[in-house]
Structures are given as C-alpha cells and as structure tokens.
Amino acid sequence: MKNISANPNEDLQAIRDIMERSSKFLSLSGLSGIFAGACALMGAAIAWFFILDSGHVHYDEYMRSLGGSSTSGIRIYLALDAILVLGFAVLGAIYFSFRNARKAGQQFWTNSARRVLINLLIPLVSGGIFALILMFRNNLELVASVMLIFYGLSLVNAGKFTFGEIHYLGLTEIVLGILAGVFINYGLLLWTIGFGLMHIVYGTVMYNRYERHRAWNIEIRN
C-alpha cells in the first residue's frame, strides 16, 4: 500500500463501506421482522375471534352498534392485545438483532443503534398515545389507520439509519394506513396485512439478502 493512486477504486469502496458501517445500524435482523409479523397475526386472531366475537359483525358497525360504556371492556381488551403484541415484537427484535450482532462479532448498542431507536420512538410514542386517546374517546374505527400511519412514519424516520428496506416498509405501512382510514370496515384486515403479513414479507427479504449469505460466508471461512 505505498502508492494510493494504484487503486482509487478500492479506496473509494473502502471509504463507502466504513462510512456505512459506522453510521448505520446493520445488526437489525430479518428474523425479528418475521417474529413481529407472527406476533401481530396472533394478536389479530385474538382480536377477531375472542374480542370481536368471531368476526360475526363488521369491526366498525359492531363498535357503532354498541353504546359508549358497553364497549369499554372491548376497548380495554383491544388495547391490552395491541400492547402485548408490541411488547413481544420489541423483545423479539432486540433478541434477534443482539444475536445477529454477536454472530458478526460487532457491538449491539452503538451510536447508530441509539439513533435508530430515538428516531423510531418519537413518532411511534406520539402515535401510540394518540391511538389510546382515540380509543378512550370512542373513536375506535380510526385506531387501525392511526397505528399504521404513525408506525409507517416511524419506520421512514428510522430507515435513514439502517437498511433501506425499512424505508419502503414504512411507506407501505403509510399507504395501508390511509386505506384503512378510507375503507373503515376493513381496518382490522388492513392492520393484519400491515403488521402481520408485511413484516413477514420484508423480514424474509432482509434475512435472505443479508443474513443467509453471511451465515454461509462464516461457514466457509471456518
């Protein structure tokens, strides 16, 4: 490495690689997306079969047909259900990403991990509080839409500091959220697609793109 002009291509490649590795959170595991999607599907199934009476009636009509106070049980169960789904999904994300970082011999709690988290949490917590306000003001029909839209904004915001796929997952969630606001009877269905199916789809894509390949690499090296 005496003469730098011998290979400017390699130098630029190295610069780009280090800039990306030092500024982006690349330990995020696709498996955490798949796991979060599975949690959401289960949560949606619980909401549909147990809380919303096996889906015999439409999500929104059902809510409207009940007066304010008689829905308070349903509202509390739905809120609990959503909070449990979020809790398990977050635990899964931490577990799989931590495992991913350790496998690659990298630290988990880095500057970029902090940046991802803070940028994710600002819109996410605002949206969560707003969804709770809607729930307890008896505007349940808009909750699915609000959750999807704010979650999408959180992902777009955090996506700048991690894999590019997160940005597109965010845009997808925003579109689904707007649709859920327009087609209000399909709120739960669109919620299930956004939080369940889309997580599994994007998680699988990311796993195949970044992790399967790496696991294979490590095997070869050993």
Place this chain on the structure above:
Amino acid sequence: MKSPIANLQKVFESRIRLGIMSALMVNDTLDFNTLKELLGLTDGNLASHLKALEQQEIIVVSKQFIGRKPSTTYKTTEQGRDLFRQHLSALEKLISNQ
C-alpha cells in the same frame, strides 16, 4: 491541466488513516474503542495512526472521564474535512480519467 494526483493527500495514503477519517466524516465524534472495533485494529496500530492525524491537525483529541473510566474521543477539524474532500475528488477524477 493539472494532474489530479497533485490533490491526493499524502496523509491519506494509508488505508487505515483513510478509514479513520471516513468514519469521523459521518459521525460527530467517535471514541477509541469504537474506532478499534470498526476498523479491526490493535491498540498500538490505531494509536499510532491517530497520533499522525492529530499531529497534522486533521483530527482533534479530547479526553474526559465517564464516571471513573477515562474516555478518549476524536473528531475532525475543518482543515481535516477539507483535505479529505480534496482527496476524495482527486480519487474520483482518477477513476473517470482511467
């Protein structure tokens, strides 16, 4: 036309110094251990390159205590960022002239 090679900075000839500078360009500050891990270097090796960059006023060092542990952080100087940008555009010109 002036050869683009004239703008290549001697200090960035080393891939390690180039790496340190790349990381500091996209982070306000980085501490010694983060740099060490990022670049996969030994303490001594990293320290000597950091020293060289510091002496040429490309980076500045600040030492402080976090609790009882000493922590050394590094950041770029205005001059350092300038030299790095010149070096980058020289590299790019070299490629487009190839």
